[in-house]
Every structure is written in C-alpha cells, then in structure tokens.
Amino acid sequence: MILKHSKQRDAIKGFLMTRKDHPTADVVYSHVRKEFPNISLGTVYRNLTLLSDIGEILRIRVGDGIDHFDATVEPHYHFVCTKCNGVSDLNLDSLNQINEFADASFDGHIAGHVTYFYGTCPDCTKKTLS
Amino acid sequence: MILKHSKQRDAIKGFLMTRKDHPTADVVYSHVRKEFPNISLGTVYRNLTLLSDIGEILRIRVGDGIDHFDATVEPHYHFVCTKCNGVSDLNLDSLNQINEFADASFDGHIAGHVTYFYGTCPDCTKKTLS
DNA sequence: TTCCTTGCAAATCGTTTGCATAATG
DNA sequence: CATTATGCAAACGATTTGCAAGGAA
Numbered sequence: 685m686i687l688k689h690s691k692q693r694d695a696i697k698g699f700l701m702t703r704k705d706h707p708t709a710d711v712v713y714s715h716v717r718k719e720f721p722n723i724s725l726g727t728v729y730r731n732l733t734l735l736s737d738i739g740e741i742l743r744i745r746v747g748d749g750i751d752h753f754d755a756t757v758e759p760h761y762h763f764v765c766t767k768c769n770g771v772s773d774l775n776l777d778s779l780n781q782i783n784e785f786a787d788a789s790f791d792g793h794i795a796g797h798v799t800y801f802y803g804t805c806p807d808c809t810k811k812t813l814s
Numbered sequence: 815m816i817l818k819h820s821k822q823r824d825a826i827k828g829f830l831m832t833r834k835d836h837p838t839a840d841v842v843y844s845h846v847r848k849e850f851p852n853i854s855l856g857t858v859y860r861n862l863t864l865l866s867d868i869g870e871i872l873r874i875r876v877g878d879g880i881d882h883f884d885a886t887v888e889p890h891y892h893f894v895c896t897k898c899n900g901v902s903d904l905n906l907d908s909l910n911q912i913n914e915f916a917d918a919s920f921d922g923h924i925a926g927h928v929t930y931f932y933g934t935c936p937d938c939t940k941k942t943l944s
Numbered sequence: 945t946t947c948c949t950t951g952c953a954a955a956t957c958g959t960t961t962g963c964a965t966a967a968t969g
Numbered sequence: 970c971a972t973t974a975t976g977c978a979a980a981c982g983a984t985t986t987g988c989a990a991g992g993a994a
Contacts, residue, residue: 688968688973709959724976729959731974747875747928749984750958761916766925775919782909786891786931789905795896795933798877801916803925818948818993839984854951859984861949879958880983950991959981966975 687738693731695719697740697755706744706752706762706771746771746800765805772805817868823861825849827870827885836874836882836892836901876901876930895935902935 695716700707707715713728732753736743742754746764752771761774779799787794825846830837837845843858862883866873872884876894882901891904909929917924 686969686973690968690974692975722976724978725958726960726977727975730961733960745875745877745879749875749879763916763920763922763924765922774916776916779912779915782912782929783931785909786893786904786906790893791936792893792895792939793933794893794931797929797931799912799927799929801913801924801927803923806921809922816948816994820949820993822950852951854953855983856952856985857950860986863985946994948991948993950989952988952990954985954987956985957983961978961980963977963979964975965977966973968973969971 690731692716692720692723692727693735695723696728696731697735700741700753700755703755704773706754708750708752712753744771762800763805764800764802765808766802767804767808770805774801820861822846822850822853822857823865825853826858826861827865830871830883830885833885834903836884838880838882842883874901892930893935894930894932895938896932897934897938900935904931 696712699712699715709725709728709732712732713723713725716723716728732741732743732751735741736753739757740755742757744752744754744762746752746762748764748769756773759778761776761779763772763774764770765772779797783794783797786797826842829842829845839855839858839862842862843853843855846853846858862871862873862881865871866883869887870885872887874882874884874892876882876892878894878899886903889908891906891909893902893904894900895902909927913924913927916927
C-alpha cells in the first residue's frame with residue numbers, strides 16, 4: 685500500500701501537532717472542518733487510524749472509552765484530570781524497570797506496560813484551593 | 815436508592831467470583847443465561863454497573879475497547895496477553911511509589927495510577943517454544 | 945403498596961466500512 | 970492510467986435507556 689499525498693491528512697496531522705492536550709477524533713474533526721468544510725468524520729477517523737498505524741501519531745486510551753490522539757510519538761506518560769477530564773503529558777523518566785519487577789514473579793513473558801496517572805491537574809488544583 | 819435483593823444479581827456476582835479471567839459482559843451473559851434463560855443483556859449490564867458502582871466488583875479497561883469485570887476488588891495489577899487476548903492477575907506488590915515519583919515534577923496533584931502489563935501469557939509462551 | 949428490578953426493544957455513542965467519485969502520482 | 974483518498978451514509982459493536990410488567994420489603 686503506497687501512500688498518496690492528501691491535504692486533509694496534512695491538516696489533521698498539522699492540527700494535532702499544534703496541540704498538547706490529546707484531542708479526540710471529534711475535536712480534530714470540528715477544527716479541521718474550518719479549513720475543509722466538507723471533510724467527513726470518516727476521513728478523520730481513517731487518517732487518524734492510518735497515521736497511528738504508520739507510527740506518526742499515538743492513539744491513547746485512558747479509560748474514558750474515547751480514543752485520544754497525540755502527535756508526540758516518543759514514549760511518555762499521561763495524566764488524566766478527574767475533575768475536568770483533560771489529558772496532559774507528564775515529564776517523567778521511563779518506568780521500564782517495573783517490567784522486570786513484574787516479570788520476576790510471572791511465568792509468561794512481559795513485553796511492556798501501559799500506565800497513566802490520574803488526579804487533579806494544575807488548573808483544577810488551583811481552583812480547589814481558592 | 816435502597817437496594818433490593820435480586821436473584822439475577824446474585825447469579826452475576828456469584829459467577830464472577832468463580833472466575834479469575836475477568837470476563838466481559840457478554841461472557842457473563844451467556845453463562846448466567848444457563849440459570850436464568852430469560853435474563854437480558856440489559857440486566858447484566860445494569861447489575862455489572864451497579865456492582866462496580868458500590869465497589870463489589872471492578873470494571874477493568876485494558877485497551878481492547880471492551881469492559882472486563884473482576885470480583886477481586888483488592889488493588890492488584892493485570893496482565894494482557896497479546897496473543898490470546900486473555901486477561902489475568904499479576905502477583906505484584908503495589909507500585910504506589912511511582913505516584914510520588916510522578917508527583918515530584920508535576921504541578922497538580924497525582925492521586926493514583928492505572929497500570930497493566932502486556933506480553934505473552936504462560937500458555938502462549940509455552941506454545942511458542944514448542 | 946411502595947419502589948426497585950426485570951425483560952424487551954429501541955436508542956446512543958464512538959468507530960468502521962461499502963460504494964461511487966475525486967484527487968494523486 | 971492505476972490506485973489511493975474522499976464524502977456520504979449505512980453498518981457496527983458495546984453499552985445505555987425508556988417503558989410497562991414483575992418481584993421484594
């Protein structure tokens with residue numbers, strides 16, 4: 685399958701690169717629509733799936749049942765605010781040691797882990813205090 | 815909201831307690847149906863949601879888009895096999911230290927984390943070797 | 945008798961897909 | 970020209986919900 689260039693795909697990836705809050709497909713759709721009023725949700729989904737398949741973006745699942753997307757593909761951890769439901773990046777070293785830790789008492793083979801943290805984000809923490 | 819007793823709910827919880835493989839709602843449905851042939855999927859979902867709301871069971875999301883349920887409510891970690899897609903428990907001490915680790919470089923407040931490990935389960939590991 | 949719970953079916957939500965047409969190389 | 974990408978709408982799978990009837994306290 686040889687990729688052909690597409691303005692819609694560029695716009696989708698371009699939009700994702702401007703955001704660090706890991707938008708959902710719906711958010712991507714409503715923003716890209718400003719530039720391509722006729723773009724369909726299906727095209728957005730198709731391209732998000734394609735881009736994550738080829739490793740240009742990340743599909744993130746943080747337990748809310750909705751896929752989020754991230755243009756930062758380097759491994760990093762995510763944080764979910766339990767008040768505003770926002771998703772953000774965490775500046776945190778790899779925790780890969782926990783793989784060996786888990787492997788020690790496990791009969792199969794552990795290849796990796798998925799971790800996200802939850803709590804109150806900086807903004808919601810400030811609002812709670814005031 | 816005062817709970818009333820229900821045989822269907824008992825059967826659902828009872829079935830979950832016999833299993834350590836974290837069945838999906840569909841699996842619960844097909845098994846409880848042996849005892850209650852007329853039970854509906856809606857009732858199964860309603861009770862699974864109710865039971866997890868009151869903390870009698872756990873709703874587990876391991877990235878496959880399908881909810882799994884677990885009658886063991888004590889904190890523990892899960893493992894997902896990337897070959898057979900099975901979900902199992904891991905015998906692993908709490909990793910709560912990673913919360914403070916993450917909190918150190920974070921401006922909000924971290925209340926906890928969700929982690930699951932993936933790889934090949936004992937059974938699939940054996941099959942691969944043979 | 946109150947009101948929670950059920951079965952059934954329809955509805956919802958996020959996501960995927962079939963198809964004819966448009967755009968790319 | 971060959972083939973990928975699009976828009977549209979229909980289909981999908983998991984889950985939720987409205988409603989009238991059944992069951993528990």
